[in-house]
Structure formats: structure tokens, C-alpha cells
Amino acid sequence: MSDWVAHRADAAFDEMEPEFTGTVTRAEFAVQFEKLSQYCGWPLDSELKHVENGTKVYLDGHTNSIRKFTYAATTTQYPKGQCYFSIEVAPSGKSAKVTTFGPLRVTSGNPFP
Helix, strand or coil: CHHHHCCCHHHHHHCECHHHHCCCCHHHHHHHHHHHHCCCCCECCCEEEEEEEEEEECCCCCEEEEEEEEEECCECCCCCCCEEEEEEEEEECCEEEEEEEEEEECCCCCCCC
């Protein structure tokens, strides 16, 4: 999340799991990272709100355990509590790598009171 707040697409790419980095170039990632950040605006800060465990099923059918972190953030477009950022990490070799990430905009209520 700190790479997102600091606009470090290159550093964020380095945190992605091999299954992801094998499908997109670093330059393509930077362009898509920018576009994705337009949905809610760039996060200016982050506050961990929720953590959960799960399983990811990959296109080839293999599975991997994941841990999903959800952060509240003030963004360049919305106050804190209107946009959340979800980041899922999975074991990869001797470390954990990001497997999916994205913004979540609240349309009604408060998902994490």
C-alpha cells in the first residue's frame, strides 16, 4: 500500500507474484496502475481496516492460500471512508507477493464501521 500512496508503480510491480509479472510488462503495468488509480483517486494515506484469509484459484487450476488486507484511505478525490483499497498477498518462494489489488468505492453504508 505504501508504494501506491507514493506513486511508485515500478516498486509495486516488484512486489507482484510471478504469475502476474509473467503476463504484463513493467511499462504496461505502470499505465494500468495509473488508470486504476483514477477510479477513486490516488490514496494519500492508508489505515488498515480488515484482514481475512482465503484461497485463490489460478487459471491453470492450482490454488494458493491468500491473505487479504483492506485499507481505508483519503484520496485525491474522496475523504477517508469513501474508498477502500484491497491487496491480496500469497506465498511465493520464501516470501509473500501481491496477487491482486484494487480500489473499492463505497456506494452506501459503511463496510467497516
